[in-house]
Structure formats: structure tokens, C-alpha cells
Amino acid sequence: MRVIQIYAGKGFETQKAERFFKERRIPFQRVDVLKFGIGRRELESVRAAVGLGALIDRESRAFLESPFRFSDDEALIFSALLENPRMLRLPIARNGKQATVGYCPEAWADWK
Helix, strand or coil, rough: CCCCCEEEEECHHHHHHHHHHHCCCCEEEEEEHHHHHCHHHHHHHHHHHHHHHHCCCCCCHHHHHCHHHHHHCCCHHHHHHHHHHHHHCCEEEEEECEECHHHHHHHCCCCC
16 A cells, blocks of 8 residues: 655645545645655656646746746746745645646545
């Protein structure tokens, strides 16, 4: 059995995600992305599963104030997400090579 990783900050969506896994007694590890950041390999794995566009929180203040919102260069945007995790859409849940962004109970139902 794998331990599911939840990359999260503070917020209602994160609380709902944690509650989903707790209620089903599915073990998970929570990583505070806003405090500790996310590693390049972890973010690349999530990007491969969901795509770069799904990772960006286009309504976040950090994204709206960044010059990267006008860029189409994926490498530049990816490095900006690594440097400033406040631009990530959270929570990010990862189960091996599978990953979701946001609250996705329909996808998590198959994760055991």
C-alpha cells in the first residue's frame, strides 16, 4: 500500500481533501508547500499527470502580480511555480504516478 502525498497550504479545499482520506482510513502524508516548497521531481511528476495548466492558480494574488501570467514559455512558468508555490493550485494529491489538483473525490475513490 502506498502512502498518498498531499501537497497543501491552508484552505477549505485542503481540509476537505484531508477529511476524505481520513474518513476512508487511507494513509496520507501532508506536506505544507507554502512553508517547505515542492521539489522539482515531485512537481515534474505531477505535471506529467495533469499538465502544466492545471497546476497554476490563475486567481491567486501571486500569479496575478507576477510577470509570468503573460508568458507562454512553459519552462519559465514551471521554474516560477517552483520558486513561488503560492501560484500553485492546491491541494495536489499524488499516488505514485497518478496525481490530481484541487478537490477530486471521484478520482481518489479508486486510490487504495
